[in-house]
Amino acid sequence: MPTKVERLLINFRTLEEFKKFKAYGIQELSMLEDLENNMVENNSESPFYGIYYGDELVARMSLYRADAKYDYYFEPKQDYLQLWKLEVLNSFRNRGFGKQLVDFAKSFNLPIKTNARINSHGFWEKQGFQPATYEMERDFGENPFIWLPEGVQEKSED
């Protein structure tokens, strides 16, 4: 079955699907609360993109375009994509859904920064990401991995 990456709208169905993912946290709880209190409209745009397999959301990620003024990773300093909560449901792993989401993110041709979960370093390297040089006051508990489109470098250390 061919699958496609689609932008997920904020509604009760999406939020119900989100409960199946491990990284369900304060972000999701806050979206649910905002929806229940009519602080966001049903079917508003979300930062989440996902892949449906039939009726079921089987993979998702969040993407956000950060402004160049917050760029502490790349050279030249520029807009870049924050990617987080990339996750494929257990029984749908090893079918290329993770790669499909990452390729979608790369298609914007902006540098990408993510925080790799422990034990996922191999996955990110296979997708062409590299570990960023760790800087404590920037990264704290993160494992920053970056992807560089042509013509972009990691910024050199201060």
Next chain:
Amino acid sequence: MPTKVERLLINFRTLEEFKKFKAYGIQELSMLEDLENNMVENNSESPFYGIYYGDELVARMSLYRADAKYDYYFEPKQDYLQLWKLEVLNSFRNRGFGKQLVDFAKSFNLPIKTNARINSHGFWEKQGFQPATYEMERDFGENPFIWLPEGVQEKSED
């Protein structure tokens, strides 16, 4: 056996002990590389604090005092502590070591911010932490939990 929280020095022994912890990542690899290349001195100070039980490091956390100008969580705006990589080795859980580390962090009487791992929300609430109001462009994939000493509040939303 009474235990105490101590500041961990960067040396090969500490880094060997760190390998037992799940959250061993780019930060630890970078410390190891710096030590091997003599870019940091043996026994330099680290941001890590830990508890030894006999000869074995059984719990650790990182603490860093962030300057007030980077404070986007508290009111009044002030220096605060970033706490990350709090972890107790599996076979030493439920003996109060996690609480002992958190109490140590609280003893500075500064507000504290941490990124709670999924399934650890109950632990943080038991330690008197509360979930911060989620703000996407600040928190991305984090589950920010904060602790407020007397006289400090969560900053109100912009």
